[in-house]
Amino acid sequence: MVCMSSAPTALTSTSAPALQAVFWDMDGTLVDTEPYWIAAEYELVESYGGTWSEEQAHQLVGQALTYSASVLQQAGVEMESQEIIDWLITRVAARARESMPWRPGARELLASLHEAGARSALVTMSHRPLAEAIVEALPEGQMEFIVSGDMVTRGKPDPEAYHLAFETMGADHQQRSGEQLTRSRCIAIEDSVPGTAAAAASGMVTVAVPHFTELPESDQWHLLPTLAGLDARQLEELLADPVPAAQR
Template sequence: MSDLQAVFWDMDGTLVDTEPYWIAAERELVESYGGAWSQEQAHLLVGQALEYSASVLQGAGVDMGNREIIDHLTADVAARCAERIPWRPGARELLQALNDEGVRCALVTMSFAPLAEAIVSALPAGSLECVVTGDVVSAGKPDPEAYHSAFTMMAADHAQRTGEELDRARCIAVEDSIPGTASAVASGMVTVAVPHYAQLPEHGAWHLVDSLAGLGVDDLRALLRSPVPVSAAPASA
């Protein structure tokens, strides 16, 4: 296997720990309509497309249209991020290391553009070259459309920039949820699963790691070459 070409990052729960913000926003919205919202219900929405989440919230009593719900939740979470962005352990460090070594990076999230822009703008310029959000795809995760779109965007000028075509087998997707890993695997990218709120079993379709903390670029290269998923501490830790 040749060298690592690109890394495609999920956002919520992977790059940033915004899930508590989403859960709080969902709970407050449901309760404003006289309903109840449990942690168990909230965890079922982790990694899902926002259109799906909106339909579940409607079922919990929220009397708003899908887009109204999505806009309300996005604005709420973005406002919380404006006060403090909760970065996941090791995420910014790994992203910076990838940038330093010239490995291209993209963001593939089911959050809508306003929230994604708030996170991207808090990073050094150019850290994430391509951004695909939930409001620009017709099918959200677990469908692979978002990853296909991001790959196509990056592939458009990859040969011109590097002298070689972008190859899915030389790209890594980093995810934390069941819908996210399903989307990444279906896209044909090598998938690294970093469980957070959702438990992810060891599986032949992805590499399972406990945390991004201490994970280095060489560790990702090793995972890219490994024929069998591993669950262990990063080699460079």
């Protein structure tokens, strides 16, 4: 776990409670690695003489890697599930290290949150090796820790990963800030249907920024076209009009 360096006084607002933390999805939200995943899927399936399509690839966006592996097996890939996962992660991580495809506004928002004293953590269905490559490319302390797909038993759309991330951050939040971590003062940012459903079901205020897949308007999340131009103060304002939190 990477410890966050000291930061200025936490966000406060006359119209909204202070934003305590932001939990970030990775693929499609923080970085645009989906083209890397899709290219790797095509390569793997075709190496076994099978066929793959954009429609099939888009159905895997935001899903747990174990599920994706099972779909690739059905497409003709004659490998064990973990072998498929390791193969894909190795290809995607190598391409990300060569060229990190940041999503518009993501790095700027992370920096703004860090400066304002709001904590950040990564909640991804990708496994740790790829997530670590992404976090290592960020300034130290901006992303405190990672909850990855290999740390949970149920992937998104199940909210288990978000519950784990919240509990991990909550373990030392009172010691660090003098107050308990509260779900209504935390924001989860997602881009996919499974991810947005998981975030909303966790009880956190959810921000949906569609990328590869369209997301419908809903009273369970705030739908934004982009993170570009968004800073910590503007993000905090969404807490003043929270959407109904799902029941655990």
